């Protein structure tokens with residue numbers, strides 16, 4: 185009798201202790217989670233500040249792309265449902281690209297380890313920012329810095345008015361962006377640390393982290409392959425970066441009886457151009473020079489060269505091409521190596 189009461193009391197106590205500890209552990213977990221959310225927010229904030237100071241000039245005010253490609257693409261994003269291995273792959277790709285830069289392109293190297301200006305911790309902050317798509321924070325950083333710029337302009341202006349001197353131009357947010365004229369002063373990254381793989385790039389570009397539900401996967405599979413814009417006879421339409429950051433979209437064959445009207449348009453913020461080359465060489469085996477451009481002299485005969493086209497830039501030209509196979513490519517440093525080329529057969 186007594187013992188059974190004792191046992192009951194024991195069980196009761198144990199139960200209370202269990203509730204107490206259970207509650208404690210749950211609370212601790214919540215606290216730890218809140219702390220890590222808070223910590224993450226702190227880190228991506230630092231990433232945004234670094235991005236404002238070092239990257240917006242080439243990659244756009246909120247990662248939309250400018251001289252460098254867009255970085256606000258979904259394929260760089262990870263979500264809670266992204267498998268660990270895949271997330272690591274994206275992380276490594278971005279981390280290495282930032283660390284080493286891109287050889288043969290304007291993308292500088294950043295890691296102190298290779299002579300750049302950032303610690304690996306700082307690079308980590310920026311990579312986190314890109315993978316979490318926190319462009320809102322970059323927007324805030326821009327605004328904040330811009331306000332300071334405006335304030336000092338106000339002072340300069342008041343001063344000029346007092347002295348009757350020339351009033352300086354009001355700063356614009358877009359002053360942060362490099363223009364194509366600035367590229368004359370940019371240097372091409374000479375060498376990376378050999379960590380950049382073309383296959384990894386293709387794999388990452390194919391990622392669709394927000395299309396996990398089967399309906400959209402089916403839709404993507406059913407979608408027709410990209411085709412060149414419907415054009416009137418005699419008009420050859422070549423679209424740059426319409427179906428991918430380094431894609432050239434044009435018909436595989438083009439029938440003509442004489443003069444061809446060539447219409448080329450760049451769909452990306454990243455600058456591209458077009459060359460039409462007659463060559464006996466294989467399209468993937470053109471010789472390149474130390475500028476990471478196709479060595480035109482050695483490659484064959486260039487029959488058409490467009491201007492360097494900014495976002496939305498178009499050009500139209502007449503040319504006559506004999507029947508045969510030609511290579512269309514972009515000769516912005518590094519782009520041929522990124523497979524920005526396509527063959528076309530003129531019939």
Ligand SMILES: [Cu+2]
Pocket residue numbers: 455456457514515516519524
């Ligand atoms: Cu290009």
